[in-house]
Amino acid sequence: MANHDVPEVKEDIETPELHEGATAHLAIFPAQEKHMVPLGFPGARVENWQQAGVDKLKDLLEKYRSLQVYLDICVKCGSCTDKCHYFLGTGDPNNMPVQRAELMRSVYRRYFTPSGKFFPQLVNARDFDEETLKKWVTYFHQCSQCRRCSVFCPYGIDTAEITMAAREIMDAIGVGHKYSQEIIGKVHTIGNNLGIPKPALNGTLRFMEDEILDATGQEVRLPVDVKGAEVLMVAPSADFFSAPHVESLMGYAKVFHAAGVSYSFSSIASEAANFGMFIGSYEQKRKIASRIAEQARELGVKRIVVGECGHAWRVAYSFWNTLVGPFDTLDPRYPVPQHICEFTNDLYKRGGLTFDKETNDDKVVTFHDSCNVARASRMGDTPGGQFTIPRDLIRATCNHYADMDADTIHEKTFCCGGGGGLLTDELMDLRIKGMLPRVTALKQVMKHDKVNFLALICAICKAQFSKVLPYYDIPMDTVGGVHQLVNNAIVLGKNKGVV
Ligand code: SF4
Numbered sequence: 001m002a003n004h005d006v007p008e009v010k011e012d013i014e015t016p017e018l019h020e021g022a023t024a025h026l027a028i029f030p031a032q033e034k035h036m037v038p039l040g041f042p043g044a045r046v047e048n049w050q051q052a053g054v055d056k057l058k059d060l061l062e063k064y065r066s067l068q069v070y071l072d073i074c075v076k077c078g079s080c081t082d083k084c085h086y087f088l089g090t091g092d093p094n095n096m097p098v099q100r101a102e103l104m105r106s107v108y109r110r111y112f113t114p115s116g117k118f119f120p121q122l123v124n125a126r127d128f129d130e131e132t133l134k135k136w137v138t139y140f141h142q143c144s145q146c147r148r149c150s151v152f153c154p155y156g157i158d159t160a161e162i163t164m165a166a167r168e169i170m171d172a173i174g175v176g177h178k179y180s181q182e183i184i185g186k187v188h189t190i191g192n193n194l195g196i197p198k199p200a201l202n203g204t205l206r207f208m209e210d211e212i213l214d215a216t217g218q219e220v221r222l223p224v225d226v227k228g229a230e231v232l233m234v235a236p237s238a239d240f241f242s243a244p245h246v247e248s249l250m251g252y253a254k255v256f257h258a259a260g261v262s263y264s265f266s267s268i269a270s271e272a273a274n275f276g277m278f279i280g281s282y283e284q285k286r287k288i289a290s291r292i293a294e295q296a297r298e299l300g301v302k303r304i305v306v307g308e309c310g311h312a313w314r315v316a317y318s319f320w321n322t323l324v325g326p327f328d329t330l331d332p333r334y335p336v337p338q339h340i341c342e343f344t345n346d347l348y349k350r351g352g353l354t355f356d357k358e359t360n361d362d363k364v365v366t367f368h369d370s371c372n373v374a375r376a377s378r379m380g381d382t383p384g385g386q387f388t389i390p391r392d393l394i395r396a397t398c399n400h401y402a403d404m405d406a407d408t409i410h411e412k413t414f415c416c417g418g419g420g421g422l423l424t425d426e427l428m429d430l431r432i433k434g435m436l437p438r439v440t441a442l443k444q445v446m447k448h449d450k451v452n453f454l455a456l457i458c459a460i461c462k463a464q465f466s467k468v469l470p471y472y473d474i475p476m477d478t479v480g481g482v483h484q485l486v487n488n489a490i491v492l493g494k495n496k497g498v499v
C-alpha cells in the first residue's frame with residue numbers, strides 16, 4: 001500500500017478543526033484532446049475561456065431553473081457545514097458544502113446580479129479568473145455528488161447539482177477530468193467502462209459458468225445477446241471482472257436459473273454505469289442510456305433489470321423515462337426499470353426462491369446505503385423501499401444482521417468517498433480521508449455487534465471500500481455485494497416454475 005496520511009478514527013464522528021487549504025494541493029489528471037474531442041468538447045482550454053465559461057453559466061441558468069434557485073436562496077445558515085464527508089475527513093473549509101457552492105455563487109453574483117456587477121467587493125463577488133478556475137478544478141472534484149448536504153439544508157439546496165454544473169462549464173471551456181472522459185470514451189467505442197471487448201466478456205462469462213458448475217453441479221447460464229429472452233440484465237462492467245463484484249454476478253445468474261426466468265446480458269449495453277451524470281452532461285447521459293433502450297428493443301425483452309450500481313440505478317430510475325423512453329416494447333406489468341434486489345426479493349417473497357441462511361453464518365452483516373440509491377431514487381412501490389428491500393433480502397439470506405448508527409444510514413448515509421467520478425488513483429488521499437465518517441460508524445458496529453461483513457449494492461462502493469478499508473486496518477474481504485450473500489445462500493433446483 002502506498003503511503004498516505006490516514007486520519008485517526010475516534011469513537012464518534014467529530015467536527016474537525018479548520019485546516020485552510022488542507023486539500024488545495026490535490027490535483028486531478030487533466031483530460032487530453034484525445035479524450036475530450038470525441039465527446040464533443042474542446043480539445044484544450046479555449047482562448048476566450050473566461051467569457052466562454054460565463055456564457056455557459058448563463059446557458060445553464062436558463063436551462064435549469066433549479067440551478068438559479070440554488071444559487072439565489074442560500075441564507076448561509078450553516079446547517080450543511082459539517083455534513084460533508086470530505087470536510088469531516090479533511091477540515092478544509094472549501095469542502096464545506098456552502099463554501100464549495102460559494103465558489104460558483106460568487107461568480108454568479110459577479111456577472112448576473114446588479115450588486116455584483118457594480119459593487120463586487122461589497123457582495124464578495126468574484127471574477128471568473130485563473131485563480132477561481134483553479135479552485136473550481138480542485139474543489140468541484142472533491143465533491144462526490146452524494147447529496148447528503150441537501151438532506152440537512154432547510155431550503156433543499158442540492159450542492160451536487162452545482163458541482164455537476166461546474167463540471168459542465170469546465171468541459172465546455174476545454175478543462176476536463178481525464179478519469180471520467182476516458183471512461184465515457186470507452187463506453188462509446190467498446191461498450192463498457194472497463195473496456196472489455198465482446199470476446200473477453202464471453203470468455204469471462206463461460207469461465208463463471210464452469211466455476212458454478214464445479215461448485216454446485218448445476219448448469220447455470222450467463223448468456224449474452226440472446227434474442228427473445230424475458231429479461232435484459234444490465235450490470236456494471238466491474239461485475240464481470242472485479243472482486244468482490246463477480247460474486248454478485250454469479251448471484252444474479254443463480255436467481256434467474258433458480259426461478260426459471262430467461263435472461264440475457266448484452267455485449268453492446270454491457271455497462272449499467274453512466275458517467276454522463278458525473279460530468280453533468282445531459283447529452284452524454286442520454287447517449288449512454290440510449291444503448292440500453294436500443295438493446296432492449298433489439299433483443300425483444302419484456303423487462304429490464306439493473307444490477308448493483310448506485311448511480312446507474314439513479315440514472316435508470318430517475319432519468320431513463322425522460323432521457324430515452326418511452327419503453328413501449330416492454331411488458332407494462334413490470335416496473336421499468338427494476339432493481340435486481342427488488343427482483344430477487346419479490347421472487348423470494350412469492351416462493352420462487354429458497355435460501356439456506358446457515359451458509360452465511362460466518363458473517364455478521366451490516367448494510368451501507370449507497371448515496372444515489374438512498375437519496376436520489378426509490379426501489380419497489382413503497383416509499384422507503386430503497387432502504388427496506390436490500391435489508392429484507394439480507395435478512396432472508398443471513399441470520400446475523402446489525403445496522404450502523406441511525407445518523408449514518410438511510411437518507412443520512414455517508415458516501416464511501418469514491419463516488420461522483422472520484423474513484424481515481426490521483427485522489428487516493430481524498431478518498432481515504434473522505435471515508436472517515438463511514439469507517440467510524442462501521443468500526444462502532446464491528447466493536448459492539450461483531451460485524452464482519454459490509455454488504456453493498458454499488459460497484460463504486462465495492463471498489464472504494466475494498467481498496468481503502470485496509471488503510472484503516474479492516475481487511476478488504478470484509479466487503480461484498482448483497483447478491484454475494486444471495487450467491488452463497490441460494491438453493492438451486494428447488495423452485496423452478498413456482499412463479
Ligand atoms: S454533495 Fe456530498 S460531497 Fe458534495 S458537498 Fe454535498 S455532502 Fe459534500
Ligand code: SF4
Nearest residue numbers: 074075077078080153
Ligand atoms: S444549509 Fe442550505 S441555506 Fe444553509 S448554508 Fe447550507 S446551503 Fe445555505
